[in-house]
Amino acid sequence: MRKTALALGRAFLNLVYPITCYICGEKLAENKGLCDRCLSKIETNAFGIAACRYEGVIKEALRLFKYKNAFSLINTFSRLFAEFIDRNIDMRKIDLIIPVPLHPVKLRERGFNQARLLAQPIARRYNVPISISNLIKVKYTKPQSGLNRNQRLRNLRNAFSVKKAGPLKGKKILLIDDVYTTGTTVNKASYALKRAGALEVKTLTLARGI
Template structure:
C-alpha cells in the first residue's frame, strides 16, 4: 500500500538520505548492511547476543548471578554505527519524524522469543519533566506510539512517572548506574498495571539499569510480567 505522503515525499533512508526503492522502508540496503541485527544465539533474559553463531541460547554470566526484575529484554540491533548515529540525530536534534520511522522499524522486526502482540500494555520509559523541557519530547514515547499502533496494543503514557532527576549515566558502570537510578520512578496508577503483561519501550539499553528499575517498581505494583524492548543495545 502506498501512502499519499510517499508520493509527495518519496521515502528516504533515515541514515544517509538516499531515496528508497520499492519495498524498502527506513534504511537503504547499504545502511541496513551496516546494522548489526540481534538474532540468536543470545541470552534469553537480557538479550545480549553471542558472537559465535554455532552457540545456542543460554543465560549470560550476569543473568545467572542475579535475577532480573524484567522477564526479558530485546533490541533490534547493536548500538553502534548507523543505529548510534540515527538515534543521536533523533534525540538531540529533535528529528521526531525520524523517531516515527524508527518506531515502525522496531514494530516490524522479529525478536527472538518475544511477540509484541502478547503484551497487554505498552509503557514508554518516562523522562523527568526537567529533561522533557530541555528536549521538548520523550524519544521513548515517539517510538512506543508507533509500536502500539502497529500491533494494536494499548499505550499508557501516564502510568509511570520519573520523579527524580538524574544526571546522564554516561561513564558509569552497571552497579553505579543502578544505584544512581534507584527510586527514580513511581507508578502513578497501580491499578492500571495490576495483572498486566507490560512492555517497556526505550531507545537504548546500555547496562539495563533504567528498564530494570522501571520493572522493579511496576512488578511491586502487581504487573504479572514486565519485558523491555529497545531499538539498540550496547554489547
C-alpha cells in the first residue's frame, strides 16, 4: 500500500513538475539529467585519461552541475565513466579511489566537491575503497583558467598534501577530477600521493579540453 502511494505521489509530481533534459528541455521518463538525443552528441572516449571531450553538451552539463546544482546529471556522468572504464581500465588492479580535493574555503563557497560526487558512484560500482580526507588541498589558489603554463605551475606549487602516508604506501590509486585542461592540477596531486608512497597513480577525468 505504501509503495503504491509513493508511486502515485511521484507520478503526480512528474505531472505537475515534469522532469526535463537540462540541455534541451525535453521531458524525461526518469531523472537522469540528459535525454538520449543530447547524450548522443557527446563525443566519448576521445582521450586516454578522459571519458569525453570538453565541448558542447558535456561542457554545458558540467557548468550546470558545478554552478547550478544540477545534481541529477551525476546519473549521466556515471554512465559515461562506466563506459570508458569498462573499455580502458582494469579496476581489479586499483586499490583506492581518490577525488581531487578542494581547498576548505572553496568547499565552503561551493558547498560540495564535484570530484568527490563523481568518484563516489565509481567506487560503489566497482567496489573499490574511496578516500575523501587523506589528500588535502592546503593552498588557496586562483582559478587555473586564463593562466599560462608557468603561472599554472606556480599557482599550484605545494598546493596538495597528504595527512597520513601509511594507507597510501604501495597502493595503486585512481585519481578522479572533472576536467583535464593542461594536467597541472592532477599532476601536482599525483606528485603528492607518490611522495607519500603510492606505487602508481592513474588519472581519470570526465572531460578533457581540446
